[in-house]
Amino acid sequence: MTAEKMALAKAINESLRTALDADPKVLIMGEDVGKLGGVFRVTDGLQKDFGEDRVIDTPLAESGIVGTAIGLALRGYRPVVEIQFDGFVFPAYDQIVTQLAKMHARALGKIKLPVVIRIPYGGGIGAVEHHSESPEALFAHVAGLKVVSPSNASDAYWMMQQAILSDDPVIFFEPKRRYWDKSEVNREAIPGPLHKARVVREGTDLTLAAYGPMVKVCQEAAAAAQEEGKSLEVVDLRSMSPIDFDSIQASVEKTRRLVVVHEAPVFLGTGAEIAARITERCFYHLEAPVLRVGGYHAPYPPARLEDEYLPGLDRVLDTVDRSLAY
Amino acid sequence: MTVESTAARKPRRSAGTKRTAAKKPPGSQPDLVQLLTPEGKRVENGEYDAYVADITPEELRGLYRDMVLTRRFDAEATSLQRQGELGLWASLLGQEAAQIGSGRATREDDYVFPTYREHGVAWCRGVDPANLLGMFRGVNNGGWDPNSNNFHLYTIVIGSQTLHATGYAMGIAKDGADSAVIAYFGDGASSQGDVAESFTFSAVYNAPVVFFCQNNQWAISEPTERQTRVPLYQRAQGYGFPGVRVDGNDVLACLAVTKWALERARRGEGPTLVEAYTYRMGAHTTSDDPTKYRADEERQAWEVKDPIQRMRTYLEDSNHADEGFFAELEAESEALGKRVREVVRAMPDPDHFAIFENVYADGHTLVDEERAQFAAYQASFADEGEGK
Numbered sequence: 001m002t003a004e005k006m007a008l009a010k011a012i013n014e015s016l017r018t019a020l021d022a023d024p025k026v027l028i029m030g031e032d033v034g035k036l037g038g039v040f041r042v043t044d045g046l047q048k049d050f051g052e053d054r055v056i057d058t059p060l061a062e063s064g065i066v067g068t069a070i071g072l073a074l075r076g077y078r079p080v081v082e083i084q085f086d087g088f089v090f091p092a093y094d095q096i097v098t099q100l101a102k103m104h105a106r107a108l109g110k111i112k113l114p115v116v117i118r119i120p121y122g123g124g125i126g127a128v129e130h131h132s133e134s135p136e137a138l139f140a141h142v143a144g145l146k147v148v149s150p151s152n153a154s155d156a157y158w159m160m161q162q163a164i165l166s167d168d169p170v171i172f173f174e175p176k177r178r179y180w181d182k183s184e185v186n187r188e189a190i191p192g193p194l195h196k197a198r199v200v201r202e203g204t205d206l207t208l209a210a211y212g213p214m215v216k217v218c219q220e221a222a223a224a225a226q227e228e229g230k231s232l233e234v235v236d237l238r239s240m241s242p243i244d245f246d247s248i249q250a251s252v253e254k255t256r257r258l259v260v261v262h263e264a265p266v267f268l269g270t271g272a273e274i275a276a277r278i279t280e281r282c283f284y285h286l287e288a289p290v291l292r293v294g295g296y297h298a299p300y301p302p303a304r305l306e307d308e309y310l311p312g313l314d315r316v317l318d319t320v321d322r323s324l325a326y
Numbered sequence: 327m328t329v330e331s332t333a334a335r336k337p338r339r340s341a342g343t344k345r346t347a348a349k350k351p352p353g354s355q356p357d358l359v360q361l362l363t364p365e366g367k368r369v370e371n372g373e374y375d376a377y378v379a380d381i382t383p384e385e386l387r388g389l390y391r392d393m394v395l396t397r398r399f400d401a402e403a404t405s406l407q408r409q410g411e412l413g414l415w416a417s418l419l420g421q422e423a424a425q426i427g428s429g430r431a432t433r434e435d436d437y438v439f440p441t442y443r444e445h446g447v448a449w450c451r452g453v454d455p456a457n458l459l460g461m462f463r464g465v466n467n468g469g470w471d472p473n474s475n476n477f478h479l480y481t482i483v484i485g486s487q488t489l490h491a492t493g494y495a496m497g498i499a500k501d502g503a504d505s506a507v508i509a510y511f512g513d514g515a516s517s518q519g520d521v522a523e524s525f526t527f528s529a530v531y532n533a534p535v536v537f538f539c540q541n542n543q544w545a546i547s548e549p550t551e552r553q554t555r556v557p558l559y560q561r562a563q564g565y566g567f568p569g570v571r572v573d574g575n576d577v578l579a580c581l582a583v584t585k586w587a588l589e590r591a592r593r594g595e596g597p598t599l600v601e602a603y604t605y606r607m608g609a610h611t612t613s614d615d616p617t618k619y620r621a622d623e624e625r626q627a628w629e630v631k632d633p634i635q636r637m638r639t640y641l642e643d644s645n646h647a648d649e650g651f652f653a654e655l656e657a658e659s660e661a662l663g664k665r666v667r668e669v670v671r672a673m674p675d676p677d678h679f680a681i682f683e684n685v686y687a688d689g690h691t692l693v694d695e696e697r698a699q700f701a702a703y704q705a706s707f708a709d710e711g712e713g714k
């Protein structure tokens with residue numbers, strides 16, 4: 001079979017289907033994941049084909065969903081749970097942070113917690129509050145959790161396979177505003193490692209590092225900059241915990257400038273960690289301080305203001321210009 | 327639960343009979359408090375009649391008017407969403423009696439903690455319906471001052487507000503006041519830990535709070551059976567306070583039962599759980615597609631229990647309202663629809679700097695710094711524009 005074009009949401013659906021097929025221990029759990037197929041239809045048709053014992057509609061209780069997934073994992077299952085929206089993960093935050101993340105260490109490595117927590121995240125869809133947030137730093141900060149986010153259908157397909165196969169808990173952030181974007185998925189390709197960053201556009205003047213929904217914005221920014229004669233390299237991080245600093249370093253050693261872009265607030269965010277590490281590693285290579293573009297230290301605003309809040313082409317390019325001006 | 331006697335145990339099912347009637351556990355509540363049948367006939371209820379005994383014909387017409395106007399407002403909002411004026415709408419269609427009955431049972435000094443669908447309760451509290459639309463249009467994340475009508479902001483995170491309600495009620499008790507609190511939530515919310523914890527706290531501290539659960543049978547695609555194996559009102563028993571199930575499509579019964587519960591709270595007798603048994607006639611929200619998970623026949627079966635038609639029949643049969651009243655109300659309803667439409671269309675987008683407003687009460691240097699950067703960035707566009 002050759003590559004097919006599919007939407008990111010469909011790629012995750014296909015990936016879950018493949019995993020359910022391959023391993024009877026894989027379970028899908030969450031609110032509305034069954035008949036409805038999830039509010040974004042990511043689990044569409046799975047309950048019909050795999051039954052209610054494998055694709056489990058849960059009560060409306062996030063702590064319950066994650067807490068029972070931990071128990072199921074202790075019993076040998078591999079639950080893939082869906083949190084309906086980013087803002088609703090917090091009732092489960094206690095279970096994720098105080099239990100899921102630490103149990104492997106507490107048990108001297110004798111137990112494994114292969115739980116995947118899928119969270120549609122980020123803004124740009126005009127939703128009401130609690131439906132547009134980017135809380136990835138809150139999870140990446142916690143040791144014991146792996147945190148990833150695909151930016152395109154192919155990564156979505158493969159990274160989900162890898163997350164399910166991982167013996168560690170993985171927080172899988174799905175860029176909801178990219179759910180309907182289509183790209184090629186080759187099911188026979190051999191994917192790169194789950195936590196390896198990838199250069200998605202080569203360039204020489206400056207590196208843009210991003211993940212999830214912002215990769216596309218950065219690619220567009222790089223295309224726009226090209227017209228002005230600037231050559232920008234775009235690195236898709238793919239993983240926020242661990243972060244592939246080696247790949248970023250390699251790019252920055254080439255371009256000598258770095259701008260990190262994410263939707264989440266800049267303050268104490270993923271970009272702060274990258275700026276600190278890259279400054280340490282590449283101090284003598286850098287021509288400008290590492291700059292960040294992201295959300296403000298303010299609650300995610302109402303839909304009519306999200307265009308001002310979210311990093312768009314102009315804000316990215318403005319920051320690129322600031323970096324190049326050093 | 328009942329304990330079956332071990333002696334003389336009978337087979338569960340004898341040939342021919344499918345099921346024997348389940349014996350009610352001792353002390354259980356009547357199944358469904360009803361004062362108006364679906365056909366609009368007034369039925370007696372020894373326990374709750376007293377709470378509507380002195381209701382005047384004018385008040386009865388008022389309840390009907392509230393329901394009609396609320397439905398009209400809701401329909402207008404739904405069509406405004408379809409026209410792209412609102413980003414989303416959560417319709418209350420079918421739940422008017424539960425909301426108006428309970429809302430009209432509250433006193434001015436009571437405090438209401440709603441979820442995101444309580445447009446009828448907001449109406450009873452005197453919140454301008456137009457204010458409810460800002461958040462669904464995407465111009466704000468709230469839209470009103472909760473203290474001006476003792477009506478808290480809509481809460482989207484399921485179940486959270488039941489704890490706020492309980493804490494507020496604990497405060498009332500500490501102050502020695504005789505107000506009460508009412509917390510709204512859905513059948514789905516009953517699964518949340520926060521709701522269980524609010525039951526625990528309110529019982530332990532004997533808080534003057536009424537938990538008003540609108541069991542509209544669905545939590546998006548999940549039926550109530552996916553949340554609970556016992557009728558919801560029976561949950562209260564395990565926490566040590568009374569639970570009662572009321573016909574949620576019967577505005578009189580909802581009024582009476584809620585009054586009873588609020589008065590208990592005022593007397594210092596603690597919390598009550600009211601389960602209003604009703605039905606969500608439409609989609610969960612305008613983004614939902616109920617055809618994926620529920621049958622048409624179900625909706626049809628509930629249509630005949632419509633809360634508004636039921637009250638109209640009663641008003642007509644008892645000569646409490648004449649044609650003139652209904653005609654006038656129709657005109658009023660049209661006017662409300664028109665006003666809502668105009669207000670929404672004229673609703674301006676917020677100022678860009680609203681992002682940085684009210685992040686802190688005391689101010690914050692980081693916010694100030696980011697606001698200044700934002701201003702400089704915005705100004706750079708303005709300059710470019712002028713240069714051209």
Ligand SMILES: Cc1ncc(C[n+]2csc(CCOP(=O)(O)OP(=O)(O)O)c2C)c(N)n1
Binds near residue numbers: 511
């Ligand atoms: C904590 C949390 N989880 C999930 C959601 C998404 N969600 C919004 S409404 C809803 C169903 C709520 O059902 P119910 O409590 O019965 O109230 P209803 O909407 O039927 O009135 C869900 C799952 C949410 N808002 N909050």
